[in-house]
Every structure is written in C-alpha cells, then in structure tokens.
Amino acid sequence: MFSTLGDLYSKGGPFFYVNTIFLAVVVALIVERAIYFLGRGHINAKRFLEQIKRLLAANNIDRAKKLCDATSAPVARVAKSGLNRMHRGEAQVAQAMEETMIDVTPEVKTRIGALWSMANIATLTGLLGTITGLIRTFSGIGGKNPSQRQKILGEGIAEAMYNTAFGLSIALICMLAHLLLSTASKKVIADLESFSLRFENMLGEQHGGGGRAAGAPPEEPPTRQAAETRGTAGPTLTE
Numbered sequence: 458m459f460s461t462l463g464d465l466y467s468k469g470g471p472f473f474y475v476n477t478i479f480l481a482v483v484v485a486l487i488v489e490r491a492i493y494f495l496g497r498g499h500i501n502a503k504r505f506l507e508q509i510k511r512l513l514a515a516n517n518i519d520r521a522k523k524l525c526d527a528t529s530a531p532v533a534r535v536a537k538s539g540l541n542r543m544h545r546g547e548a549q550v551a552q553a554m555e556e557t558m559i560d561v562t563p564e565v566k567t568r569i570g571a572l573w574s575m576a577n578i579a580t581l582t583g584l585l586g587t588i589t590g591l592i593r594t595f596s597g598i599g600g601k602n603p604s605q606r607q608k609i610l611g612e613g614i615a616e617a618m619y620n621t622a623f624g625l626s627i628a629l630i631c632m633l634a635h636l637l638l639s640t641a642s643k644k645v646i647a648d649l650e651s652f653s654l655r656f657e658n659m660l661g662e663q664h665g666g667g668g669r670a671a672g673a674p675p676e677e678p679p680t681r682q683a684a685e686t687r688g689t690a691g692p693t694l695t696e
Contacts, residue, residue: 472586494641500530502648531561576631583624590616
C-alpha cells in the first residue's frame with residue numbers, strides 16, 4: 458500500500474501534494490462539525506423542555522438552571538438565558554432568549570460554508586496540476602526519439618489525470634459534507650426557534666397568560682381603609 462501511495466505521489470507532481478494538504482483540512486473540518494452536531498450541540502429539545510417544565514411546576518428554578526449548565530448545547534444556553542430573567546416578566550424572557558439565539562446561531566453555522574470554498578479550491582488546484590503536467594510533457598518531448606517521447610507523454614498524461622481525479626474527489630467530498638452539515642445546522646436552528654416559542658407559551662400557561670411572573674412577590678391584600686374607600690367611591694344605581 459505504501460509503495461503504491463509513494464508511486465502515486467511521485468507521478469502526481471507538486472500540486473498533488475498541495476491537494477493532499479487541502480484534503481487534510483477538509484477532513485478536520487468535517488470531523489469537528491460532526492463531533493459538534495453529534496455531541497456537544499446535540500440534545501432532544503422536546504424532552505429537555507419537559508424536564509424544565511416539571512422543575513418550574515415544582516417552583517425549582519435553581520435546579521432548572523443547573524440542568525441547563527449540565528450541557529453546552531445551544532438549546533440549553535437559550536433556556537438558561539430565559540430562566541435568568543423569569544423574575545422580570547415574559548417580555549424580558551422573550552428578549553433574553555432572542556438575544557441568545559442571535560449569539561449561538563453563528564456558532565451552529567461556523568465553518569460549514571468553508572467546505573464549499575474548499576471544493577472550488579481543490580478543483581482548481583487539480584486542474585492547475587493537470588495543465589502544468591501537460592505543459593511539462595509537451596515541452597519535454599521536443600528533440601527526443603520516438604521511444605522516449607512515448608514514455609514522457611505517458612508520464613505527463615498520467616500526472617494530469619491524477620491531479621484532475623484527486624481534485625474532483627476532494628470537491629465531491631466537500632459538497633456531500635456541506636449538504637449533510639447544512640441540513641444538521643438547519644435542524645438545530647429550527648429546534649431553537651421551536652423551543653423558544655414553546656418556552657414562552659409554557660410561561661404564559663403557568664402564569665395566566667401575562668399574569669405575575671415567576672419569582673415576583675405576591676400582591677398584598679387591600680387595606681380596610683382602601684376597601685371602604687372603594688365601597689363609598691360613588692353612588693349606587695338602584696332601579
């Protein structure tokens with residue numbers, strides 16, 4: 458295998474090495490994004506919301522915050538921002554969650570667009586290796602006998618085809634990875650938007666759709682003097 462690879466690189470020319478570096482970068486990008494979406498950025502948003510709902514129903518906001526701290530998933534960060542402002546009312550909760558979504562969205566999409574650029578770069582590098590291989594071939598066959606010309610021509614065409622095939626292979630890998638990772642990022646963003654809406658609706662249901670926010674002090678009952686004032690504030694209409 459190693460002898461085959463060594464022979465391949467000896468025939469591929471300098472741009473074959475350049476595309477190998479690009480391939481290593483592409484593989485690193487794909488692995489990093491795959492680890493993010495399958496590990497750190499992966500969470501079941503619906504189940505997570507149910508856990509927070511049960512904790513809030515038990516008036517255990519601190520445990521809900523600790524649950525969010527247990528993972529660095531974007532959904533948990535959005536939930537944590539909303540929990541930190543629950544004492545300020547639903548409007549502040551919605552604003553905090555929206556601000557956090559703006560912050561985490563670039564993190565979800567990061568480095569995915571670079572794969573499309575790498576596909577174009579690898580293709581152009583492969584074509585450049587093809588052109589330089591052909592130029593070297595045709596410039597080297599002048600003044601040679603037929604047997605030497607045939608050998609030089611065969612080596613030059615092989616170099617050109619190796620570079621073209623390698624560049625197109627890297628581009629294909631980049632495009633497939635870009636498609637899969639873009640789909641994963643769109644799903645994460647959709648889960649964030651759905652979670653934010655469900656969280657706001659949950660607060661509205663628990664507090665009477667705009668009533669007293671969680672953590673707010675209860676309203677004090679009216680004093681006797683205020684009650685008497687309201688009772689005598691105006692005449693009573695009788696039939």
